[in-house]
Amino acid sequence: MPRTAGGPPPAVADGHHVGTADLDAPLERLWHELRSGPEGLDERDAARRLRVQGPNTLPTRRAASWPRALGRQVVHPLALLLWAAAGLAFLAGTPVLAVAIVVVVVLNAVLAFWQEQHAEHAVAALEAYLPARTRVLRGGVAREIPAAEVVVGDVVLLTEGAAVPADGRLVAGAVEVDMSALTGESVPVARRAGAHPPGPLLEAPDLVFRGTTCTVGTARAVVTGTGAHTEIGRIAALTGHVEHRESPLEQQVRRVAWLIAAVAVGTGAAFLPIGLLAGLSFTAALVFAIGLLVANVPEGLLPTITLALAAGVRSLARHGAVVRRLSAVETLGSTTVICTDKTGTLTENRMRPHAFWSAGGGRGDPERDAAAAPVLARVAQRCSDADLPDPARGTGSGDPTELALLAVAAAAGLDTRAAGRARDRRADHAFDPVHQRMTTVDDTPDGLAVHTKGAVEAVLARCTAIRRGRDVAALDEAAREEVLRATDGLAAEGLRVLALAGRPATAADLVAPREEVETGLVLEGLVGLLDRPRASVPPAVARCHAAGIRVHVVTGDHPVTAEAVARSVGIGVHGLRVVGGDELARLRESELDALLATGDEIVFARVAPEQKLRVVEALEHLGEVVAVTGDGVNDAPALRRADIGVAMGASGTDVAREAATMVLTDDDFASIERAVAAGRRVYDDVRKFVVYIFAHAVPEVVPFLLFALSGGAIPLGLTVLQILAIDLGTETLPALALGREPAEPGVMDRPPRPRSEGVIRPRMLWRAWGLLGVTSALLTTGAFLLVLLRGGWTPGAPTGPGTALHPVYLEATTATFVGIVACQIGTAFAARTEHASLRSVGLGTNPLLWWGIAFEVVVTAAFVYLPVARDVVGTAPLDAPTVALLLACAPIVWGVDEVDRWRRRRRTTGTPSPDERRTP
Numbered sequence: 023m024p025r026t027a028g029g030p031p032p033a034v035a036d037g038h039h040v041g042t043a044d045l046d047a048p049l050e051r052l053w054h055e056l057r058s059g060p061e062g063l064d065e066r067d068a069a070r071r072l073r074v075q076g077p078n079t080l081p082t083r084r085a086a087s088w089p090r091a092l093g094r095q096v097v098h099p100l101a102l103l104l105w106a107a108a109g110l111a112f113l114a115g116t117p118v119l120a121v122a123i124v125v126v127v128v129l130n131a132v133l134a135f136w137q138e139q140h141a142e143h144a145v146a147a148l149e150a151y152l153p154a155r156t157r158v159l160r161g162g163v164a165r166e167i168p169a170a171e172v173v174v175g176d177v178v179l180l181t182e183g184a185a186v187p188a189d190g191r192l193v194a195g196a197v198e199v200d201m202s203a204l205t206g207e208s209v210p211v212a213r214r215a216g217a218h219p220p221g222p223l224l225e226a227p228d229l230v231f232r233g234t235t236c237t238v239g240t241a242r243a244v245v246t247g248t249g250a251h252t253e254i255g256r257i258a259a260l261t262g263h264v265e266h267r268e269s270p271l272e273q274q275v276r277r278v279a280w281l282i283a284a285v286a287v288g289t290g291a292a293f294l295p296i297g298l299l300a301g302l303s304f305t306a307a308l309v310f311a312i313g314l315l316v317a318n319v320p321e322g323l324l325p326t327i328t329l330a331l332a333a334g335v336r337s338l339a340r341h342g343a344v345v346r347r348l349s350a351v352e353t354l355g356s357t358t359v360i361c362t363d364k365t366g367t368l369t370e371n372r373m374r375p376h377a378f379w380s381a382g383g384g385r386g387d388p389e390r391d392a393a394a395a396p397v398l399a400r401v402a403q404r405c406s407d408a409d410l411p412d413p414a415r416g417t418g419s420g421d422p423t424e425l426a427l428l429a430v431a432a433a434a435g436l437d438t439r440a441a442g443r444a445r446d447r448r449a450d451h452a453f454d455p456v457h458q459r460m461t462t463v464d465d466t467p468d469g470l471a472v473h474t475k476g477a478v479e480a481v482l483a484r485c486t487a488i489r490r491g492r493d494v495a496a497l498d499e500a501a502r503e504e505v506l507r508a509t510d511g512l513a514a515e516g517l518r519v520l521a522l523a524g525r526p527a528t529a530a531d532l533v534a535p536r537e538e539v540e541t542g543l544v545l546e547g548l549v550g551l552l553d554r555p556r557a558s559v560p561p562a563v564a565r566c567h568a569a570g571i572r573v574h575v576v577t578g579d580h581p582v583t584a585e586a587v588a589r590s591v592g593i594g595v596h597g598l599r600v601v602g603g604d605e606l607a608r609l610r611e612s613e614l615d616a617l618l619a620t621g622d623e624i625v626f627a628r629v630a631p632e633q634k635l636r637v638v639e640a641l642e643h644l645g646e647v648v649a650v651t652g653d654g655v656n657d658a659p660a661l662r663r664a665d666i667g668v669a670m671g672a673s674g675t676d677v678a679r680e681a682a683t684m685v686l687t688d689d690d691f692a693s694i695e696r697a698v699a700a701g702r703r704v705y706d707d708v709r710k711f712v713v714y715i716f717a718h719a720v721p722e723v724v725p726f727l728l729f730a731l732s733g734g735a736i737p738l739g740l741t742v743l744q745i746l747a748i749d750l751g752t753e754t755l756p757a758l759a760l761g762r763e764p765a766e767p768g769v770m771d772r773p774p775r776p777r778s779e780g781v782i783r784p785r786m787l788w789r790a791w792g793l794l795g796v797t798s799a800l801l802t803t804g805a806f807l808l809v810l811l812r813g814g815w816t817p818g819a820p821t822g823p824g825t826a827l828h829p830v831y832l833e834a835t836t837a838t839f840v841g842i843v844a845c846q847i848g849t850a851f852a853a854r855t856e857h858a859s860l861r862s863v864g865l866g867t868n869p870l871l872w873w874g875i876a877f878e879v880v881v882t883a884a885f886v887y888l889p890v891a892r893d894v895v896g897t898a899p900l901d902a903p904t905v906a907l908l909l910a911c912a913p914i915v916w917g918v919d920e921v922d923r924w925r926r927r928r929r930t931t932g933t934p935s936p937d938e939r940r941t942p
């Protein structure tokens with residue numbers, strides 16, 4: 023019987039799973055049942071299987087959940103408040119109002135649903151930017167393919183840091199895998215080919231599963247299940263898709279929304295007795311209280327914020343930074359320190375041999391002099407896992423360091439193709455960042471030989487002799503000094519220096535542990551590799567400095583090389599310290615804190631990945647918001663710990679990607695800086711539309727206040743239904759457009775926002791309610807009174823239905839309604855910037871806003887001029903001069919705010935103080 027983790031094996035008609043194959047069977051039978059072999063499938067067979075089996079992706083159950091998502095919006099707590107208001111309106115005998123409120127609830131729910139779906143899709147679409155890739159054998163040749171194209175029968179190659187793309191059985195090699203996604207157990211477990219005692223499926227020592235990652239070792243596995251027919255596929259089908267977790271920004275805004283809703287209910291309740299005192303009937307007073315409530319409940323706020331975050335995530339993805347959590351966008355904006363690695367992030371990761379040094383010949387040209395150093399060239403050729411099929415074009419696959427060394431071997435006339443090398447290799451000890459060297463034992467024309475290459479200190483420590491021309495001399499203290507001096511000389515030019523060494527081997531070296539093989543080596547020479555800084559990095563570093571962000575380098579490379587590269591891109595212009603891994607290890611926590619608090623930028627060189635975590639923890643202890651980059655398995659803890667863990671999408675391992683908050687598709691440091699700028703922009707945008715949404719509360723409430731405080735002598739300037747028309751019809755789209763506002767000039771010239779600072783601050787409320795709101799209220803109330811007085815009204819004169827003044831009253835409320843819309847247009851333009859002038863951002867730079875305003879104008883015109891709509895909301899057509907007068911409210915509101923911003927800029931003499939810059 024085939025073993026399963028639980029329940030019977032899935033249906034196998036489509037061949038997704040080896041339900042018919044016996045996992046306990048000997049390998050030969052498994053190959054037979056899967057119609058595959060140690061060479062893997064051939065391409066045509068694989069393509070056909072892919073068509074039959076479908077892609078190797080996990081099912082999503084989005085389709086089934088949308089009615090629930092929509093339903094959730096209708097019973098959302100703020101919506102429930104509005105339902106209650108509708109119920110009250112119905113009881114108060116105003117069914118039209120009740121229906122209108124219900125329409126508001128439903129339309130808002132639909133809009134919120136649409137926004138959330140949009141946000142979810144934006145996040146889901148990110149996967150397309152990060153296609154998981156995997157290496158498989160096809161017809162005996164290793165190829166990298168999208169993980170979605172893996173089929174049953176494929177032979178996959180697993181290496182350190184790789185995600186297991188499908189369920190399978192190991193056929194060669196041994197690995198350790200992190201099974202935590204399946205079992206919750208975080209300690210990696212060993213898996214090796216061959217061993218096969220009976221027992222539970224998940225514990226079988228030769229089986230690997232999709233969703234787990236390989237932390238150590240290399241192995242080959244034949245795929246036995248893909249897509250939904252994997253263990254994790256079954257779990258995914260049980261739990262459905264991942265829930266959206268609320269970001270701190272959303273939590274904050276939710277709290278504020280509740281606070282405002284409570285205030286709205288409170289004011290509504292308080293105005294009920296005031297209305298009665300002003301002489302209203304109970305019904306009229308109730309309607310009036312409901313009006314206040316509906317006017318102030320900020321029901322659209324949250325979904326709009328979620329959408330703004332999602333839009334930010336999407337635009338980041340298009341610019342090389344894929345964020346894996348919505349909340350990361352806001353954290354990015356407050357980043358204060360970036361810890362970056364060097365190779366590939368600051369530099370291009372395209373290395374070429376630049377200098378060569380040997381004890382006999384001194385410095386030389388690596389390609390020209392390579393032939394004169396045959397053993398060195400052989401180490402470069404043999405001790406490598408890269409493939410340089412065509413040295414002339416320099417193209418190939420593998421580690422850039424090794425490709426550059428293969429170029430040296432090719433210059434010496436050696437064959438650099440992978441196939442021949444693999445044939446002669448008898449044993450190897452892979453490179454890892456802790457040992458910082460790699461060793462192979464190979465058959466050569468001169469017999470079996472050990473070949474080692476790596477960081478100079480790491481190799482030198484294992485050498486006992488040094489080559490001088492044709493001779494080999496003992497490696498004494500003086501010779502060691504000579505090598506280290508030569509290393510420093512090359513490193514000072516920013517070169518990555520590798521030492522190459524070798525010795526004749528014996529059969530014992532084929533089975534001996536690493537430490538024994540890497541002894542008694544002869545140092546052949548040094549090669550200096552040039553890896554140019556990326557052109558985009560110096561300006562990005564300068565922008566980080568202007569934005570108050572410090573950049574530390576944490577690298578495995580030599581201190582002198584790292585310092586030269588750091589300086590060449592502008593890191594440390596205001597003070598640079600270089601700290602080696604050994605020194606870092608000796609520092610006490612308090613000393614490390616003191617070092618990091620100096621304000622200097624620091625190059626941590628020759629550090630082990632584990633030490634990165636220590637630096638990150640110390641920085642966080644100092645209250646910094648840290649973004650840290652990493653690409654290897656050992657970087658994962660630091661990536662997880664940091665506020666923003668940044669993994670390298672192009673060169674990093676799957677493990678690092680999984681642990682990271684953000685993945686750079688181009689590995690470029692400049693993308694981090696762009697992401698920080700985008701984070702700041704999104705945060706600013708959220709504040710912009712909060713200002714916009716809050717501002718209209720004042721002109722909506724003031725007519726009620728005037729009515730109540732005048733004891734009914736001044737009629738109600740705005741009907742409840744008109745308020746609903748504003749909330750619903752006219753202001754939604756401009757608010758959405760403000761969420762897409764391009765960054766304001768100077769967004770990267772101000773210091774980072776403190777982590778503790780709330781999104782809504784007193785100064786911003788003053789601007790929304792005090793400045794924009796009060797100006798709008800003055801203008802609209804003025805317009806209302808003007809129209810009334812012009813029509814012959816005097817305070818206290820009756821304006822109710824049937825009275826002579828009723829048509830004038832209708833016209834006057836319409837003036838308030840249109841006036842508020844015009845003021846909102848002015849507010850929208852004012853809210854586009856927090857500090858800068860509108861001129862500096864340009865009038866046409868947010869086309870969405872223009873569309874939103876066009877929509878607003880059309881809807882308002884419909885409410886005023888379409889008889890059906892007019893009857894519902896109680897408006898009357900306005901004449902052209904009145905309309906012109908009301909439209910003037912827009913530039914006035916904008917102008918008042920523009921003057922205020924100008925005044926604040928001038929008060930700070932053009933160079934705003936940090937505090938001033940952060941306040942709206």
Ligand SMILES: Nc1ncnc2c1ncn2[C@@H]1O[C@H](COP(=O)(O)OP(=O)(O)OP(=O)(O)O)[C@@H](O)[C@H]1O
Pocket residue numbers: 362363364365366421423424453454455458459460475476477478518519520576577578579580
């Ligand atoms: N494939 C390799 N074989 C042998 N030695 C290597 C290899 N790659 C790198 N090294 C040596 O090990 C050192 C550390 O490499 P590691 O990959 O940890 O860091 P790095 O790439 O130099 O820096 P960063 O952490 O900034 O990416 C290098 O400086 C180099 O001397």
